[in-house]
Amino acid sequence: MTTALTPESLLAVSDVAVTFGGVQALADVSFNLERGEILGIIGPNGAGKTTLFNVVSGLVKDYQGSVALGGIDLRGKSPQRIVGLGLRRTFQNVRLFKSLSVMDTVLAGQHLAIRESVFDSAFRTRRYHRQEGIAVQRAQQALAFVGLGHVAPGDMAASLPYGGQRRLEIARALVGYPKVLMLDEPAAGMNATESRSLGTMIRRIAATGIGVLLVEHDMRVIMSVCDRIVVLNFGRVIAQGTPEQIRSDPAVVRAYLGDEVGA
Amino acid sequence: MRALTLLRATRRPVPSANTKRALRVALVLGTLGFASAPYWLGGSYFPDIWIDMGLWAVIGVGLNVVIGFAGLLDLGYMAFYAIGGYVFANAALYHGFNLWETLPVGAVIALVSSAIIGFPTLRVRGDYLAIMTLGFGGIVYFAAQNLTALTGGVNGLYGWKTPSLLGHPFITPLDFYPFVLALLVLAALVTMHLRTSRIGRAWTCIKDDEIAAAASGIAIVRYKLYAYMLGSVWAGLAGALFAAKEALISPESFTFDASFFAVAIVVLGGMGSISGVIVGGIFYVVIAEWLSAYTGTLSGVIFAALLLLVVLLRPQGLIPYRPTFDRRRLRRYGLPEPPVAADDYRLDP
Amino acid sequence: MSLQELLQQIVNGLVVGSVYGLVALGYTMVYGIVRLINFAQGALFEAGAYLGVAIFGLLGAFATHQPLVGLLIALVLSALLTGGLAYVVERVAYRPLRNAPPLAPLVSSLATFFLIISIIQVITGAQPLNYPQVLSVTPWTIGPVTLAPTSLLIAVVAILLMGGIHFYVQRTKMGKAMRAIAVNRNAAALMGINTTWVVTFTFMLGGAMAAVAGVLFGVEYGSVTYNMGEFYGLVAFTAAVLGGIGNVPGALVGGLTVGVLSSFATIFLPNQWQEAIVFAILILVLALRPQGILGERVAERA
Numbered sequence: 001m002t003t004a005l006t007p008e009s010l011l012a013v014s015d016v017a018v019t020f021g022g023v024q025a026l027a028d029v030s031f032n033l034e035r036g037e038i039l040g041i042i043g044p045n046g047a048g049k050t051t052l053f054n055v056v057s058g059l060v061k062d063y064q065g066s067v068a069l070g071g072i073d074l075r076g077k078s079p080q081r082i083v084g085l086g087l088r089r090t091f092q093n094v095r096l097f098k099s100l101s102v103m104d105t106v107l108a109g110q111h112l113a114i115r116e117s118v119f120d121s122a123f124r125t126r127r128y129h130r131q132e133g134i135a136v137q138r139a140q141q142a143l144a145f146v147g148l149g150h151v152a153p154g155d156m157a158a159s160l161p162y163g164g165q166r167r168l169e170i171a172r173a174l175v176g177y178p179k180v181l182m183l184d185e186p187a188a189g190m191n192a193t194e195s196r197s198l199g200t201m202i203r204r205i206a207a208t209g210i211g212v213l214l215v216e217h218d219m220r221v222i223m224s225v226c227d228r229i230v231v232l233n234f235g236r237v238i239a240q241g242t243p244e245q246i247r248s249d250p251a252v253v254r255a256y257l258g259d260e261v262g263a
Numbered sequence: 264m265r266a267l268t269l270l271r272a273t274r275r276p277v278p279s280a281n282t283k284r285a286l287r288v289a290l291v292l293g294t295l296g297f298a299s300a301p302y303w304l305g306g307s308y309f310p311d312i313w314i315d316m317g318l319w320a321v322i323g324v325g326l327n328v329v330i331g332f333a334g335l336l337d338l339g340y341m342a343f344y345a346i347g348g349y350v351f352a353n354a355a356l357y358h359g360f361n362l363w364e365t366l367p368v369g370a371v372i373a374l375v376s377s378a379i380i381g382f383p384t385l386r387v388r389g390d391y392l393a394i395m396t397l398g399f400g401g402i403v404y405f406a407a408q409n410l411t412a413l414t415g416g417v418n419g420l421y422g423w424k425t426p427s428l429l430g431h432p433f434i435t436p437l438d439f440y441p442f443v444l445a446l447l448v449l450a451a452l453v454t455m456h457l458r459t460s461r462i463g464r465a466w467t468c469i470k471d472d473e474i475a476a477a478a479s480g481i482a483i484v485r486y487k488l489y490a491y492m493l494g495s496v497w498a499g500l501a502g503a504l505f506a507a508k509e510a511l512i513s514p515e516s517f518t519f520d521a522s523f524f525a526v527a528i529v530v531l532g533g534m535g536s537i538s539g540v541i542v543g544g545i546f547y548v549v550i551a552e553w554l555s556a557y558t559g560t561l562s563g564v565i566f567a568a569l570l571l572l573v574v575l576l577r578p579q580g581l582i583p584y585r586p587t588f589d590r591r592r593l594r595r596y597g598l599p600e601p602p603v604a605a606d607d608y609r610l611d612p
Numbered sequence: 613m614s615l616q617e618l619l620q621q622i623v624n625g626l627v628v629g630s631v632y633g634l635v636a637l638g639y640t641m642v643y644g645i646v647r648l649i650n651f652a653q654g655a656l657f658e659a660g661a662y663l664g665v666a667i668f669g670l671l672g673a674f675a676t677h678q679p680l681v682g683l684l685i686a687l688v689l690s691a692l693l694t695g696g697l698a699y700v701v702e703r704v705a706y707r708p709l710r711n712a713p714p715l716a717p718l719v720s721s722l723a724t725f726f727l728i729i730s731i732i733q734v735i736t737g738a739q740p741l742n743y744p745q746v747l748s749v750t751p752w753t754i755g756p757v758t759l760a761p762t763s764l765l766i767a768v769v770a771i772l773l774m775g776g777i778h779f780y781v782q783r784t785k786m787g788k789a790m791r792a793i794a795v796n797r798n799a800a801a802l803m804g805i806n807t808t809w810v811v812t813f814t815f816m817l818g819g820a821m822a823a824v825a826g827v828l829f830g831v832e833y834g835s836v837t838y839n840m841g842e843f844y845g846l847v848a849f850t851a852a853v854l855g856g857i858g859n860v861p862g863a864l865v866g867g868l869t870v871g872v873l874s875s876f877a878t879i880f881l882p883n884q885w886q887e888a889i890v891f892a893i894l895i896l897v898l899a900l901r902p903q904g905i906l907g908e909r910v911a912e913r914a
């Protein structure tokens with residue numbers, strides 16, 4: 001299945017294929033993501049969703065096809081270069097820094113934005129204080145945005161409850177002002193109320209013009225926030241369309257919704 | 264039951280502001296008293312020991328950047344101490360340089376050589392790095408023994424003109440002591456500043472999770488190299504001071520054993536903790552000095568056993584570093600009224 | 613330098629290289645299954661050599677009358693005792709840190725290394741100890757080269773043992789368990805493998821091989837020193853990396869290569885620089901080809 005590719009798309013994934021040993025983790029995966037759009041990626045466990053994120057974010061380097069961010073080919077670029085081009089992500093199994101406080105975590109997310117030299121840091125120049133001030137204030141806003149405004153900034157990141165850790169990971173990504181944000185199962189481990197407010201938050205993020213790739217198992221979140229949905233099964237795109245189209249797509253119902261939502 | 268535990272938690276004796284202040288004053292006075300001890304103890308034995316403590320504390324503070332901040336195990340750290348020492352000795356002996364003119368040169372050469380060594384080294388996986396630095400330490404040791412033209416071979420270098428400052432010659436250990444102390448204070452302050460800044464956070468991220476660090480835009484290899492360089496430079500400076508004070512430099516100060524003790528100081532004191540590694544350095548000199556009266560190798564047994572015990576029972580070290588974002592920083596840098604709700608958020612930078 | 617000299621150095625290098633390979637085996641097997649550079653391995657090599665001195669001392673005149681039997685007893689006893697020491701090392705310094713951050717087991721194995729070496733130094737002092745002359749040292753002349761019977765025996769024992777280990781890892785149930793853990797420890801545990809015991813056993817096997825190497829080394833060179841584990845531990849690690857760490861035949865290949873190269877160094881380099889060649893090999897390999905010579909054969913991991 002191929003899509004007409006518009007080269008000026010924010011993120012263009014075309015004909016991506018990945019094999020691990022004998023396992024075909026991804027095959028012929030193509031889609032576009034536009035500014036301000038929320039694109040859901042769904043599919044059963046092992047369908048290749050995380051692998052897709054790893055390809056786009058530069059962790060999996062051995063793939064066929066191409067990935068372009070803002071028209072720039074990402075092949076061969078290191079993960080941190082890709083971050084520099086405007087892509088941020090979260091991880092399915094939360095990856096926070098265990099020896100950083102909540103505030104420092106969000107400051108670390110601004111690594112590329114903070115403009116201070118080693119000399120500024122070592123001798124606490126005026127620039128150090130100015131940069132630190134900007135960064136801390138941005139961090140406070142990001143924390144409030146993800147619903148952690150009430151948390152003591154000095155608490156350790158790892159001391160937050162699970163849902164809080166997921167939100168903190170989003171804050172760390174968001175504070176880098178990305179063009180594309182990729183969320184890998186952000187609602188996992190959240191209750192219904194929490195997932196609902198998470199959905200609202202994702203809509204708000206997209207409203208600022210960020211393109212969001214959302215991998216999620218919670219169908220209520222997917223159906224309520226996504227503009228479009230790509231369905232993966234055994235590494236292949238088996239359907240693509242609006243939530244309404246996906247809901248009624250027989251292939252999807254057979255392969256996926258039939259087992260998960262029906263149960 | 265739950266209420267009871269809560270009650271107990273709140274009833275825990277919280278030191279009053281006065282007690283806290285008294286403790287802090289006592290700590291400051293104690294530190295000042297300890298640091299000035301060579302002056303009121305007099306003689307040349309005590310100043311000598313205190314200089315040793317100061318130099319090993321600087322070694323601890325420097326290696327702490329590599330191990331404690333960035334999480335890189337460096338088993339060849341004393342190579343840079345050797346480089347600093349030999350740079351000074353050569354400059355003093357053959358070019359008539361004074362110590363003060365040599366220190367910046369030593370620092371720059373330590374930086375450059377650590378960059379040259381680190382560049383290929385830091386690409387390899389974390390545990391290979393330990394071995395590679397061990398190999399590098401070995402090469403520098405062999406070079407010190409055998410590059411006779413530069414190092415004087417096993418006999419070492421000596422016999423340069425006594426360093427002086429503003430016409431005042433440096434002869435007794437007490438003459439050197441203030442400069443060792445100044446170097447320690449500088450090293451402690453600079454590394455403390457680095458710890459809570461962009462570069463220090465990047466190091467912590469790398470130490471904790473390289474993948475998540477890369478996903479935050481941190482260039483892993485580059486920042487490891489910075490840690491290696493900004494750690495090694497202190498060894499270079501300390502090595503130059505050491506050579507000047509001893510009026511002699513020879514390979515025996517840079518064996519693998521010395522690098523092992525440097526690692527032990529950092530781990531025992533507390534990885535990442537600056538006060539911890541300073542205490543670690545002092546502790547090392549006390550033990551080594553005390554034991555050498557009986558037998559030289561017993562300190563190896565004791566330090567290895569202590570190191571093992573600490574790793575097993577108290578991995579954070581004797582004086583652990585407790586990372587936090589303290590209120591003072593928040594008040595200084597934060598918004599006067601931090602937003603609490605999502606609606607207050609402005610996404611534009 | 614003549615061709616004859618070159619051939620002679622190749623022979624010498626192969627003999628000592630086979631001993632390096634035996635020590636490298638311990639590094640490679642432990643690294644293969646738990647991804648730990650077990651620094652203690654160098655100290656176990658030294659401990660094995662010193663235990664050999666003690667055992668020969670206890671055997672006294674018997675070892676002079678029955679040198680081969682004496683050597684056999686020393687090899688077996690030293691291997692058993694050092695295997696036991698390796699057991700203690702694993703229990704005390706590695707197992708409790710299985711789930712700690714990666715720096716912790718590395719530092720604890722370093723501490724263990726230093727502890728063992730320092731204890732040996734305290735007990736024996738800094739003087740080298742003499743090893744008994746087990747076999748005739750009158751060398752045979754084979755074509756252009758000479759070879760002492762002891763040296764031949766050493767190489768044969770070392771290479772047979774390595775072959776045995778390779779067979780063991782490939783063919784036995786324990787070997788299969790080792791390879792399974794190397795691929796995925798959790799999956800292996802789920803398959804009902806007693807991973808804890810397999811790991812302990814691997815440490816012990818590595819320690820026993822190091823002890824055999826230590827005794828052979830002492831016999832070959834005639835004396836042992838309190839810090840031999842430092843330098844030769846690093847030599848053997850270099851061999852393991854050069855061969856491809858985690859790879860059993862790689863240990864032999866790496867050991868022989870390092871042996872021959874450092875043997876050549878005795879011709880080409882001035883005396884004091886001969887030891888430095890090992891560091892140079894190590895750094896070059898890590899920088900240029902960290903997977904080693906046989907590194908590609910991941911499936912062979914033990």
Ligand SMILES: Nc1ncnc2c1ncn2[C@@H]1O[C@H](COP(=O)(O)OP(=O)(O)O)[C@@H](O)[C@H]1O
Binds near residue numbers: 024
């Ligand atoms: N690093 C890897 N090595 C080998 N196989 C992998 C790796 N990552 C993922 N896979 C395999 O690729 C397939 C897709 O996995 P994944 O992308 O994690 O699926 P999802 O996120 O959709 O649950 C699975 O069969 C998984 O076992």
Ligand SMILES: [Mg+2]
Binds near residue numbers: 049050051092
């Ligand atoms: Mg997944």
